[in-house]
Amino acid sequence: MATENQDRFDRVDWDEIAASRGRDLSVNTLGMLAFAVPLALLGLYDWRLVDEREATFGAIGYDIDITSLEYLFVFTLLLFAFYLVLPLYQNPRRTKHYWTEFKRNRPAVVSLVWLAIVFVGGLIGPLLMNAPQQDILISHQPPVYLSVDQANVANCVGEIANGRCHGTWEYPLGTTNGGRDVLTGIVYGMTTTMQIAFIATTIVAVVGISVGTVSAYAGGWVDEVLMRITDVVLSFPTFLMFLLILYIYGAGIGMFILVFSGFAWGGTARYVRSKALSISEEEYIKACRISGANTYGVVRRHVVPNTASSIITQLTLLIPGFLLFEAQLAFLGIGDTEVPTWGQLISAGRSDLAFAPWIVLAPGIVLFLTILAFNFLGDALLDALNPEAQAETDQ
Amino acid sequence: MTPDTDPLLEVANLRTTFDTDGGELVAVDGIDFSIDAGETVCIVGESGSGKTVATESITRLVKSPPATVTGSVRFDGEDLLEASEERLREIRGYNIAHIFQNPQEAMNHCYSVGWQITEALTIHTDASQEEARAKAIDLLDRVGIANASSRFDDYPHEFSGGQKQRVMIAMALVGDPDLLIADEPTTALDVTVQGQILKLLDDLQEEFDMGILFVTHDLGVVAQIADRIVVMYAGKVMERGDVYDVFDRPAHPYTQQLLECLPGTSDSIGGIPGSLPSPTDPPDGCRFAPRCEHAVADCEAGGQPREVEVRPGQAVSCVYYQSGYDASVVEADTGDAETSRGVGDD
Amino acid sequence: MTEPLLSVRDLKKHYPIKKGLLNRQVGAARAVDGVSFDIAPGETLGLVGESGCGKSTVATSAIRLEEPTAGEVLFNGGDRRGATRNDDGTHPNDVTRFDKGELKAFRRDAQMIFQDPSSSFDPRMTVGATIAELLSIHGMTDRGRRRRIVEDLIERVDLSASDYDRYPHEFSGGQKQRLALARALVLDPDLIIADEPVSALDVSVKAEVLSLIDDLQAEFGLSLLFISHDMSVIREICDRVAVMYLGEIVELGPTEEVFHGPEHPYTEALLSSIPTPDPRATLDEIELTGTVPSPTDPPSGCRFHTRCHRVIQPEDMEMDQAEWRRLLTLRKRIESREVDVEQATENLALDDEPDDLSDEAIKSQLRSEFELEAPLDSATAEATLETALDRLVSGDADGAEEVLSSSFTTPCETTHPEFVDHDADHKSACLLHVDDRPDSRIGVENVPQ
Structure with missing residues (x-):
């Protein structure tokens, strides 16, 4: 049979195709699988075969341990890479359009640059720098170009002039009262910040979208039950719940992310449900159903992409809340002390605020900028991804 | 028709542009036309020809900015493009009334239709509530809403599409307008209802001696209602003339x-x-x-x-x-x- | 006769109306109430009616986008030809009984085009991807082949292959309908259901899309169920036409015959309302009084009798048909308590002689409202009307109703008309044809050219 004939719609032997039952996986799915499966195997190996105290790669001589939080983080990074970044690359025209729309919002572009720094810093910073070590001997070093009264510094590393201790490039942002380097602390804090941002949004997105679409399409009592659960989630005193868990079991940063994102998906679920219901009346959904697509296919290919822009905006605006909450908990002294976070740094410096303000200010400004950046980004995304949004907010 | 009487509405060199990201969008590009009292002029064109923008520019209903309207629109000797916003509000809905394609969207679904008509009445006249109510019922009756007094308190969703358009016409008649601008008023309606609405407009025109500016893309409707036709294409007038001439000998x-x-x-x-x-x-x-x-x-x-x-x-x-x-x-x-x-x- | 491609038998779709806490069903909107028709291979059947008559529901039920309440939809396309009934009376080709696998195969053979070009494509997908998606749903895994097929098809609907990568908002309404046609064609169906495919389009574009549909239909031997409220479009494209009113088909026949000799008064009224593009044409339109009744409580007998201009008079009365129509309308309005004596009085008070508010004046006001100026042609009718109006004015609406409904009766409201065959393939459901009336042939003179 000539190929020309095969490539006409009325020359397709559908019986043959229907019988062949091949699977058609997209590049995105293949890529995702290629990375996620080894990761899952590694995780399984780590969990079942490696002793809890031993490092993951201890058997082959590397002393690198991967925590469960890091597994989750890498997994969410893969999701973002293959289902958010790669599609942007695959649709260059659409991406260009988004970018031109996004570019108009100057503060958002600056925010994006800042967040990129935080992201890259958080990702590779810990690989380049050693974790901040406690060293009483070098406590309270001032940042470079600044000086502090010699009396406040036990052992000044830089030069001492006129009775003041000057900062050095060795500790560009100074050190804490325990002698930890503030800059290193901030960079390590970036990692935690990114972990919170990515893992929490992934959990909220996955649970919110699943509950929303299932509720919209199942209808009946399933809808009723899911929506009542959503009501509960929305009105739940998450903070008290977290305190309770904290006092009974103790809670690390992982538990923090789980609890807070586990009670943050209510709004997303409601939004997705109403959007899914309204989209299902659109003719392209009917056309798709009439073509034999199953509900899962319709939801995955049409409903979710069409809610995506609003969800992305919503999630971007959710992240600052998590970061602030984490900082507040740390400041109150009930955060996870194992993990270096900005909140920990701020909390560490609060007693020395009078003579060593950099310990609080440096991470405080970074935290402030990051939260501001997420807010700007969310606003800009709302306009860039969703031209109708303007009209909706006007009403 | 007689040259010594001024037309009711005279539009000259009307140009409406919109500032967009892609540059200046010229929706209406220098068009002229006039309407005499008691006459029906149809603007015919495909969607995108600028006919709706042209009619909305007359009373500056187009949102400005981004729109810029230039030229002159003389209504009863007054240039509407020069008029103050306040004066325009007086004219809109009173001397010049609009009805739109989609009656669904032109009505407020939170209020009963009677309330909406009496509201329009009390804005433009100093009629008391009772007078306004009586007038509103009378108007509903005149546009063919059966049993007007009991339907007065009904809400828009309780009316069918055709009835809604009748109510819209009743609202437009509130100020006894000299000019009625009807923008595709029958396009969203069934063909059986379309005929009734056209007939109603025809009757009302005679009764109120209104000029009607009728916008449509449907030449079948044009043939039924127009005295004169203006054919628009891409913001420009291609042809104008008496309905018989244009249909018999389109140039x-x-x-x-x-x-x-x-x-x-x-x-x-x-x-x-x-x-x-x-x-x-x-x-x-x-x-x-x-x-x-x-x-x-x-x-x-x-x-x-x-x-x-x-x-x-x-x-x-x-x-x-x-x-x-x-x-x-x-x-x-x-x-x-x-x-x-x-x-x-x- | 050859086997029809699609054969719809007594199709019903009722939407339950639920009320209360327990969602008890209190009634049903009978959107489609017993519709039957056939479509032969390669034929175009038009389905016409006003909005709300259930014509779109016929389409969505027949193609099982919604589950029909009752009835059979036999689809003999694909390789289903020549099937015979099972022993239990069911038919193997009954779409309403297809299981999941059969239904998916059926999806390849029957497709649909929708009305609104602005919502017919996913705004976030390229049109090419949207069309190719159908191929992939049905298991075509070869990405390159999918693209080649879709590009070829996009060219067939007079667009260019490079449009594959463009987004819906970059196309005009007409172009989107062409693409919708391409999507409907891509699985090589035998039947396409087109639900008002051109009613949202401009005249110039409308004609283009129609001719494209016509060409493609001829080229690929498609059968078409063409739904529209626009009689002139139906006339352009359909071989046969079915006229629907309030969930029922009232007339079915070859297009030319129906247009030249409508047998049902409703068809006649629909035809007369087509605007003619001739400024000299006089408006001799048949005005349908009232609005389409609610499908939750359709009128008894012939569903059209509440608006029919040819509603049958009782044996013992002889009067002008229009006057009889107005009498019946008055009766209906009194029955539903919609005649407002107070309003009539008020109107009277607003008029010239506000002093004269006697019962007589109110009665004549009411009569003029219903255009029933005294005296009526028929003396008996006149007497009955007077009695009824007397009672109404004195506040006894029940009494008025009783008087009117006992004498002003019509067989149309009691007897449901069955189909009567006229010529080959042409049938209508109207009592005028049942009783061997001499004037049974109607409407020929009213057809616009």
Whole structure:
């Protein structure tokens, strides 16, 4: 049979195709699988075969341990890479359009640059720098170009002039009262910040979208039950719940992310449900159903992409809340002390605020900028991804 | 018609542009027309031809910015484009009333229809509540809402599409307007209802002696209601004239092709190939030239050809009617359309 | 006769109306109430009616986008030809009984085009991807082949292959309908259901899309169920036409015959309302009084009798048909308590002689409202009307109703008309044809050219 004939719609032997039952996986799915499966195997190996105290790669001589939080983080990074970044690359025209729309919002572009720094810093910073070590001997070093009264510094590393201790490039942002380097602390804090941002949004997105679409399409009592659960989630005193868990079991940063994102998906679920219901009346959904697509296919290919822009905006605006909450908990002294976070740094410096303000200010400004950046980004995304949004907010 | 009386509405060189990211969008590009009291003028054109923007520019209903309206719109001797916003509010809905294509969207669903009519009445007159109510019921009755007094307190969703359009007309009549601008009022309606609404408008025009500016793309409707026609294409007027003249002897190739598109007029069905030019970057010369089967080089240079009066009251903007051209090439009686097409291709 | 491609038998779709806490069903909107028709291979059947008559529901139920309440939809396309009934009376080709696998195969053979070009494509997908998606749903895994097929098809609907990568908002309404046609064609169906495919389009574009549909249908031997409220479009494209009113088909026949000799008064009224593009044409339109009744409580007998201009008079009365129509309308309005004596009084008070508010004046006001100026042609009718109006004005609406409904009766409201065959293939459901009336042939003179 000539190929020309095969490539006409009325020359397709559908019986043959229907019988062949091949699977058609997209590049995105293949890529995702290629990375996620080894990761899952590694995780399984780590969990079942490696002793809890031993490092993951201890058997082959590397002393690198991967925590469960890091597994989750890498997994969410893969999701973002293959289902958010790669599609942007695959649709260059659409991406260009988004970018031109996004570019108009100057503060958002600056925010994006800042967040990129935080992201890259958080990702590779810990690989380049050693974790901040406690060293009483070098406590309270001032940042470079600044000086502090010699009396406040036990052992000044830089030069001492006129009775003041000057900062050095060795500790560009100074050190804490325990002698930890503030800059290193901030960079390590970036990692935690990114972990919170990515893992929490992934959990909220996955649970919110699943509950929303299932509720919209199942209808009946399933809808009723899911929506009542959503009501509960929305009105739940998450903070008290977290305190309770904290006092009974103790809670690390992982538990923090789980609890807070586990009670943050209510709004997303409601939004997705109403959007899914309204989209299902659109003719392209009917056309798709009439073509034999199953509900899962319709939801995955049409409903979710069409809610995506609003969800992305919503999630971007959710992240600052998590970061602030984490900082507040740390400041109150009930955060996870194992993990270096900005909140920990701020909390560490609060007693020395009078003579060593950099310990609080440096991470405080970074935290402030990051939260501001997420807010700007969310606003800009709302306009860039969703031209109708303007009209909706006007009403 | 008589030259010594001023027309009710006289629009001259009306130009409406929109500032967009893609540059200046010229929706209406210098059009003229006039309406006499008690007369129905139809603006005909495809969607995107600028006919709706043109009518909304008359009372400056277009949102400005981004829109800029220039030219002159003289209504009863007053230039509406110069008038203050306050004065315009007085005129809108009172001297000049609008009805729209989609009655669903033009009504407020939170209030009963009676409330909405009496509201319009109390804004424009100092009528008391009772007087306003009586007047509103009377209006509903006149536009053919059966049992008006008991339907007074009904909400818009309790009316069918046709009835809603009747209510809209009743609202428009509140101020006893001199001019009614009707923007595709029957397009969203069933054909059986369409006839009733057109008949109603016709009756009301006689009763109130209104001028009607009727916007539509449906030539069947035009034939039923119009006294005069203005054919618009891509922001420009292609042809204007008395309804009989334009239907009998359409002068512009665009008008001819529009008429041929009507079902049942020719043996073959087929539309006008191609699509409207971009409003941000209109072609040189005649706007219709890129789709015109008679187009020659001169059609695609310079500006839109100036209008030439082919017979009293009928004017056309086409190079073939200017001196030095053979107008018989495009002048078509439906019969010899085939032969003229052959000549035009040369 | 050859086997029809699609054969719809007594199709019903009722939407339950639920009320209260327990969602008890209190009634049903009978959107489609017993519709039967056949479509032969390669034929175009038009389905016409006003909005709300259930014509779109016929389409969505027949193609099982919604589950029909009752009835059979036999689809003999694909390789289903020549099937015979099972022993239990069911038919193997009954779409309403297809299981999941059969339904998916059926999806390849029957497709649909929708009305609204602006919502017919996913705004976030390229049109090419949207069309190719159908191929992939049905298991075509070869990405390159999918693209080649879709590009070829996009060219067939007079667009260019490079449009594959463009987004819906970059197309005009007409172009989107062409693409919708391409999507409907891509699985090579035998039947396409087109639900008002051109009613949202401009005249110039409308004609183009129609001729494209016509060409493609001829080229690929498609059958078409063409739904529209626009009689002139139906006339352009359909071989046969079915006229629907309030969930029922009232007339079915070859297009030319129906247009030249409508047998049902409703068809006649629909035809007369087509606007003619001739400024000299006089408006001799048949005005349908009232609005389409609610499908939750359709009128008894012939569903059209509440608006029919040819509603049958009782044996013992002889009067002007229009006057009889107005009498019946008055009766209906009194029955539903919609005649407002107070309003009539008020209107009277607003008029010239506010002093004269006697019962007589109110009665004549009411009569003029219903255009029933005294005296009526028929003396008996006149007497009955007077009695009824007397009672109404004195506040006894029940009494008025009783008087009117006992004498002003019509067989149309009691007897449901069955189909009567006229010529080959042409049938209508109207009592005028049942009783061997001499004037049974109607409407020929009213047809616009």
